[in-house]
Amino acid sequence: MSGISFDVEYDLAVIGGGAAGKSAALTAAKGGLNVVILEKMSEAMGSAQHAEGACAFESSEQKAREGGDVHMPTKEEGFREYMRYSHYRANAPIVSMFVKNSAEAIEMLREVGVEFEKVISYLPDMPEELASMHIPKGMGMRCQELLQKAVRDAGVDIFVNTPVEHLILDNGAVVGVIAKDSDGNEIQIGAKAVIIATGGYGCNKELMKKYNYIGGDSSVWATIPPEMGVKNTGDGFALAEEAGGVINGGGVVQLFAGGIGKLPGSESGAAGTQPCLWVNQGGERFINEDIATKGTFAGTALAGQKDSIAYGILDQDMIEYLQNVGSDTSFGAFLQMHKPMTHLLDELEQDMAAGQAWKADSMEELVNQIGLPKEVFLETVETYNRACDRGIDEEFYKEPRFMKAIRRAPFYAIRIAPDYPTTCGGIMVNEKLQVLNRERQPIAGLFATGNDASGLYGDTYTMTVPGSTNGFAHTSGMVAAKYILSVLKSE
Template identity: 35%
Template sequence: MKRCSSRLSLVCFSLVVLFSGIGNAADKSISTDVVVVGAGSAGLSAAVSAAYAGAKVIVLEKMPFAGGSSNFAEGLFAVKTDQQRRKAIGLTKEEAYWHAMDYHHYRNNAGLLAQTVANSTSIIEWLEKQGVGFEVVTMSPTEAPTWHLIKDWGTAHHGAALVQAMQAKAKELGVKIYFETPAKELIYNGGAVAGVKAVNAKGDHYTINAKAVVIATGGFNNSKEMVRKWTRFDADKVFPTVPINKTGDGINMALAAGADSEGWGLMLHPGTHGEGIKPLGPLYAMTWQPLLWVNKYGDRVVDENAVWAFTFAGNAIERQRDGFVWSIWDDETVRYMEEHGIDNGLGVLVPIGTKLTDLRAEIATAVAQKSSSIVVGDSIEELAQKMGVEPARLKENVDQYNHAKETGRDEKFYRKADTIVPVKTGKLYALKVFPYNFVSIGGVKTDLKMEVTDKNDKAIPGLYAAGADVGGLYGDTYATWTSGMMFQWAAQSGKIAGEQAAAYGKR
């Protein structure tokens, strides 16, 4: 190539890089027993269990790291574990199952839920053998003591600790993980799934021939298109908690193979954003506290104790006009949060009792940056004007709320009066609270062996799915009473899918 002139040097350099990349790209063909698409907790569990069964395993992960949303999770649901026994927790599997079935209104796959509850003890034991440690805790007063918090693994905490432990075990067992190598389509042979095609970040094309494929790509909550298509939610008003490229890749590959689907939804929770507001910072933590909530008109809309179950709170917020509520508090509440800390933790990422010593500073920063999500006033009237609501209407609702505290009876929403946090003292604050989602729920249908099934309920030969790519475990909402079930489900369904995929390859 001729030497570039200085004027065209940038363009010429770009062309050199482009053509160099094309020249270095390669077509590669690999054969293995099992391909796992996704290296989250479901995919790693599938890979490890398949390797234990004697299979050669390749894992494809489109991100440059393992774990996906599992890195941000904290604990697993389980019943009748040693951890519970040591704390004299007598909850039975029957109780957990029936409570969950009632919660899901029988709109879920009863057999899948029963298997998940039944195997919850053994999956904890299996993960312990892989180097994962647990302690059982309760996250809020409305939940059962089923949440098995993951202990540190090296320098990794909570979900990331499980991911690191499982990744180390996979490496020990000879599993090969290809990062930044997303699967693009399934390969078929005589009506059966027989591998995948993938492309890595360098442009190399892989044809990976396999006896079975496990899809475990973590769901679709980062895809506005899929949220719009498959759920009842407005994708522009429900925000993903972590943008980690969960775009339904595995689900879409399975649907293209003829898979049936069910149970589409999102796991909602409260949150906020705006100029000067930090993710998981003091103002974000305030969205999880049981304070006064009003809608865009200044009216109370729910017993605010719904916030103790984060999915309930998310649902209540999402159904409001324009998809938000205002959380309102006073200077006395700020003082309480500074001195005593929060009453409702954001899991253990921001634990109960965390003192919000920077709350006033963050409010001042957000106001100075003209954030539309936080306003401050010296009176109800000033606060209402800044919120854009009718002052008399807001005052009527604040007065009713405070009066319920004084009289011991909330005539509007029957909130327990002793839990009401009054709005009276000093400056007043209003913060916009939006619905966020941790992860999607629902996806392709499977049988109890995690074989993907078609619209005639027949297994698609060679195709398995696990974790958030699978539908049927829930009704329309994640149940916080059985806290940690999604994380446990990922590990358990992955383990089953890996074992079954390895067994299929030996037929």
């Protein structure tokens, strides 16, 4: 080493304390390494605290449920589905690494006290989904709390409010990081290996515009607010590039749909994104709205509209259905299917005051309030109602059970848009999670995991394998740490 002076030294420095970071830290610490987690937020929880479950194949939880009504997928089935869905754009060695090691990641979580209630396919209206989602008691929050406790008990140092600003390189190898502590003091930390686990760039609108494959006006996409403990701004991308790493496949976005400026679980936002009538700013239908029941498909469809904005149109019958029966869609722990919406009218009043929803006694009055092309909108509604009467959507082939005419006043319009983007990859890595340079050679001492690491997907999130984001985070962190252990123990 070229005479670099450090304030403190560790075997492993982990940048980010989410699912991937804590899984890596726990694995390394249990293997005897001296480990530090550097987390820029006030808690080492990450976006996984809001996750519902984790994907795995041939886990002990799945084996215990074999022979039931639901088929438990094999590793081979998981591998083939990732490759099929991505049209073979996914990186096969990385997909193989994940499916082969995912069950061990579930065991790691079980060992820290996580109890899994069920293993399911996620969306009732997507029968082609694999039953890969392992749902823990207490969802992601409880899972991350238990993992954090285990990490501390294993002797890992966790420094919060401590962002990493630069990597330290010596002859092309990463040998440490430069961070700022909670008082703003610069710290030089030496490390034999560094893992990037910063969660992607879902909260960075500039990087979203630069990288995302979906297109559309990403400036209106609602990001997860910092008060939810998440601020994934692409820090890992900048660090990897600083060391000669390559951003490859950074445009995969797990994108949902909701009301503009609404938090996850908002009842009015969910009302607007029901499988009702959706119109764009031209006053026209543009999709079979039953995609509302198919997760990220809805966000992707909205993103392609002008300004990435559309409007959900409802009548009083639909409002009463939502109040009494509940949503026909779900969003994990935030929005449960067929749970009555008890705060819907109050939220709609707030949205109307904010200019994000409208209410009128006639369709003519409603379209005048919204400002859409009047004749086009009225013809769209009339055509849609006639299709509902026939029970056949000859335009977009929407499922008949969701074909409900809009005739009973008052009528409502709710502005909807893509929201809560989670980015899934970006930094080019190999199956050991080593960051690669432009010659596709490993950069010594540098690794990337979780939502910072590319390879699991093609150009969109694999909706048919639920729990992939969270499962890959835990698994990739564990695999990277195991490889680091094997290298350091052999020296």
